[in-house]
Amino acid sequence: MKHNRLRAFLGPEWFLIISAGTGLIFLLWGPTLLANLANPAWFVVLFGWLFGAVLGSAIAVVRHAEHLAVRLGEPLGTLVLTLSVTFIEVISISAVMTHGENNPALVRDTLFAVVMIILNGMVGLSLLLGAWRHREQSYNLQGANAYIGVIIPLVVFSMLLPDFTVTTPGPMLAPMQQFFLAFVSVGLYATFLMMQTGRHRGYFQLDVQIERDVVEKSAHPLLFHAAMLGLYMVPVVFLAEHLAQPVDYLVEDLKFPAALGGVFMAVLVATPEAIGAVRAATANQLQRSVNIFLGSILSTIGLTIPAMMLMSGWTGREITLGVEHTDMVLLLLTLAVSVVTFASGRTNVIQGAVHLILFAVYLMLIVQG
Numbered sequence: 001m002k003h004n005r006l007r008a009f010l011g012p013e014w015f016l017i018i019s020a021g022t023g024l025i026f027l028l029w030g031p032t033l034l035a036n037l038a039n040p041a042w043f044v045v046l047f048g049w050l051f052g053a054v055l056g057s058a059i060a061v062v063r064h065a066e067h068l069a070v071r072l073g074e075p076l077g078t079l080v081l082t083l084s085v086t087f088i089e090v091i092s093i094s095a096v097m098t099h100g101e102n103n104p105a106l107v108r109d110t111l112f113a114v115v116m117i118i119l120n121g122m123v124g125l126s127l128l129l130g131a132w133r134h135r136e137q138s139y140n141l142q143g144a145n146a147y148i149g150v151i152i153p154l155v156v157f158s159m160l161l162p163d164f165t166v167t168t169p170g171p172m173l174a175p176m177q178q179f180f181l182a183f184v185s186v187g188l189y190a191t192f193l194m195m196q197t198g199r200h201r202g203y204f205q206l207d208v209q210i211e212r213d214v215v216e217k218s219a220h221p222l223l224f225h226a227a228m229l230g231l232y233m234v235p236v237v238f239l240a241e242h243l244a245q246p247v248d249y250l251v252e253d254l255k256f257p258a259a260l261g262g263v264f265m266a267v268l269v270a271t272p273e274a275i276g277a278v279r280a281a282t283a284n285q286l287q288r289s290v291n292i293f294l295g296s297i298l299s300t301i302g303l304t305i306p307a308m309m310l311m312s313g314w315t316g317r318e319i320t321l322g323v324e325h326t327d328m329v330l331l332l333l334t335l336a337v338s339v340v341t342f343a344s345g346r347t348n349v350i351q352g353a354v355h356l357i358l359f360a361v362y363l364m365l366i367v368q369g
Contacts, residue, residue, distance in 0.1 A: 013228060015056050019235035022053040026242050034242065037249045047250075050243040055268055057236045058088050062272035064229040071222050084229065086299045089114070089269040090307045092240045107308045107319045108171075109262025112159065112327060114300050117270040118293050119334050120359035122277050123341070126289045128352025130281030137286040141345035143203035147294035148342055150192050152335055154301040157181055159331060162322030171322025175313075182306035189302030206287035259366050270296070286347065294342075326365050334358055 026033065037043050065084045072080065093110050130137050158181060167174040173181060196204055251261045273296050280289040305321070312319045323331055337358065341351045 013060075015060055016228075016231060019053050019057040019060075019232065019239070022049070023235040023238050026050075026239065030242055034245050037246060037253075043246060043249070047243075047246040050239055050246065051264070051268075054092075054236055054239045054243055055271060057232045057239070058085075058268055059272045059275065060232040061085075061088065061229055061236065062276060064225040064232070066276055067220075067225040068222065068229070071225075083299065083303075084233075085269055085273050085296060086303050087233070088236055089265075089300065089304050090311075091237050092243075092265045092268055093304070093308060094311050105259075105320045106261055106265075107305075107312075108159070108321050108323060109259045110265045111262075111300060111304065111321075112323055112331065113259070113262045113266035114270055115155070115159075115297060115331065116334070116359060116362040117266050118273070118296050118300075119338055120355045120362065122270060122274045122293050123338070124352045124355030124357075124359055125274070126277045126281035126286075126293065126352070127341070127347045128349055128356060129278060130284070130286055130289070131347055131349040131352060133282055134284050136346050136348055137281070137284065138206060138346050139287045139290045139342075140203055140206050141342075142200075143205075143287075144290055144294065144342040144345075146192070146195065146200070146203055147290075147298060148339060150188055151294065151297055151301065152339075154185055154188060154298075155331070155335060157184065158301060158305050158321055159323050160328065162320075163324060163328065171320050171324060172318065173321060178309045178312075182309050185302045185306050189298065192298065192302075204287070204291055257366055263366065269300075290342075330358065330362060330365070 033046060037046070061084050065080050068080050089110075093107060127137075162171045162173050165173060165177060167177065247261050247264055250256050273292055277289045277292040280286070280292065308319060337354060341347070341355070
């Protein structure tokens with residue numbers, strides 16, 4: 001009887017055994033396991049093992065964040081989700097950034113990949129599947145406008161402006177410019193946060209009746225989910241350091257496109273939130289979906305970039321921020337299409353299809369730019 005109760009209590013947490021076991025194995029024999037990356041078969045096995053363990057743990061983090069979101073309600077619940085994923089993003093990028101040869105473009109490539117995956121891939125899939133199932137869906141236009149109004153200047157300041165400054169050569173910012181950008185980013189995010197959780201909380205809710213759960217209701221207390229979120233975060237932090245080595249080997253030794261390293265990091269970050277956003281949209285809760293993907297972009301630009309600048313100063317490794325060439329065109333087009341998409345308070349199939357086409361173009365340009 002006690003065994004059945006324990007199994008029912010911990011049943012959904014079976015992946016914690018895998019992630020914790022993987023962490024223990026790499027703690028004891030990590031250097032030995034990573035010493036033979038030149039063997040193609042072993043490289044595939046090791047990379048898939050580490051990537052799967054980190055991704056599975058990240059998905060579990062988001063799952064528990066979703067349960068917390070149900071208990072806390074909007075927008076506090078979605079805030080917990082986005083901050084959890086932002087932490088994973090910072091840890092993952094920092095691990096790859098501080099390992100191996102200096103790769104100044106890694107931060108830019110990862111952030112650009114996150115923007116493309118979320119604003120085109122995640123938004124496109126959510127809107128397409130949601131509208132396919134429910135024809136048209138509604139969201140709070142004031143909340144979407146608030147998000148877009150902060151996202152656009154932060155994206156331009158951090159990913160476009162560095163291409164045109166003359167203090168430093170190339171798409172980089174001088175130390176004083178980086179400090180100012182970090183201050184502005186954190187300040188704008190903090191201001192938005194006060195508005196979202198304070199006097200304009202209603203902007204991020206469509207209707208009190210739409211607060212039904214997208215995830216299954218949990219019998220566990222709130223503290224259980226908070227504790228499990230922390231437990232799953234530990235292997236993410238530890239294993240990200242080991243995942244950095246095969247990622248570096250892929251780019252530096254096998255000469256794969258440099259942007260591919262950023263894509264792998266972005267997939268780790270965006271996949272868990274993409275699952276939540278798509279599930280919300282198909283359950284006809286587009287408001288929650290909008291809060292997830294626009295909140296994710298905002299936290300990525302508002303918090304991750306300042307954190308990476310701090311890491312750059314601490315490690316002495318320069319970072320490139322400005323996107324160039326075809327990426328600049330695609331970023332500007334994505335921002336323009338996003339303004340049109342979130343300008344009416346209702347969405348349909350064609351809007352999702354357009355964003356997915358932009359995402360397909362992004363993938364094609366990675367292979368043949």
